[in-house]
Ligand SMILES: Nc1ncnc2c1ncn2[C@@H]1O[C@H](COP(=O)(O)O)[C@@H](OP(=O)(O)O)[C@H]1O
Ligand SMILES: [Mg+2]
Ligand SMILES: [Mg+2]
């Protein structure tokens with residue numbers, strides 16, 4: 001490799017291809033999703049044929065791109081339920097979707113698709129390289145025809161060094177108001193002509209943050225987070241689901257730093273994409289005490305925000321530790337992501353003050 005070649009270019013190419021293919025599969029499923037195509041997991045969260053299909057497509061693409069290297073993939077889903085007799089019909093449907101998406105001369109069998117899904121069982125860790133995948137982040141949004149994202153990252157040590165986000169329902173350009181985002185997502189019906197192809201974000205550590213459309217073959221443009229300290233007009237984002245984040249608390253913190261607009265509520269790491277491209281300046285996620293954040297819910301978005309000039313940390317301002325395995329161990333209070341860094345620091349102070357008042 002010539003000395004001037006930027007790092008991780010092969011990995012980036014494979015990751016962008018994997019996320020583009022998986023996003024295509026998700027988009028084809030979203031508007032026609034039937035009740036037999038999703039079910040609730042033991043923790044009451046949903047999973048659909050598209051979550052499983054996207055995971056298999058990404059695992060297949062990474063294995064194909066790096067045939068000589070054993071794949072370490074930390075991914076959300078597993079095929080346990082699909083291997084039961086009661087899961088056979090769903091596995092058949094997923095296999096058909098994966099074959100349709102990959103367009104291989106020799107089609108994959110259901111057992112191979114189950115094995116690809118289970119390739120995501122890596123425990124991760126501080127040594128070596130680990131891919132990290134959320135095949136659909138925001139599955140509730142996916143089922144509800146709102147926002148969702150296909151999120152793929154690469155972890156080396158404690159850090160994420162590469163991240164790719166596919167956001168099929170996120171318009172490529174503003175406006176990003178609540179009503180327009182919801183309408184845009186709901187309107188992306190297969191029978192209607194979508195306004196654009198959605199967004200493919202990427203970032204590599206030290207190489208900036210970028211975006212292009214998801215249609216394939218497009219040239220990425222560099223993006224950056226906001227650089228001006230924002231006042232009352234700042235856009236602050238949080239989870240669409242109130243059970244995922246304490247909206248009362250995040251509203252208080254946003255107000256404490258001068259935000260006067262109501263929260264922009266949307267599902268998934270699409271929030272990190274909006275922050276990275278400067279359409280919003282704050283993302284606050286404060287789950288119920290005891291909830292353990294998973295690495296795949298934040299890895300790709302974290303490097304995207306940092307490379308765009310923003311900051312991300314736990315509520316005490318400490319960096320997120322991506323090297324501890326499948327969970328963000330040691331994280332306290334939740335996640336504060338913001339730009340510019342001065343606004344991030346103000347939010348951490350506001351959290352400390354709010355915690356002191358509540359104690
Ligand atoms: N009770 C809970 N509290 C906080 N987060 C939760 C949760 N239950 C599920 N989640 C996580 O919240 C993620 C979505 O985040 P957001 O609310 O910002 O869109 C889900 O990702 P999946 O949809 O991939 O399962 C899931 O991992
Ligand atoms: Mg899930
Ligand atoms: Mg998720």
Ligand SMILES: [Mg+2]
Nearest residue numbers: 076134136137
């Ligand atoms: Mg998911």
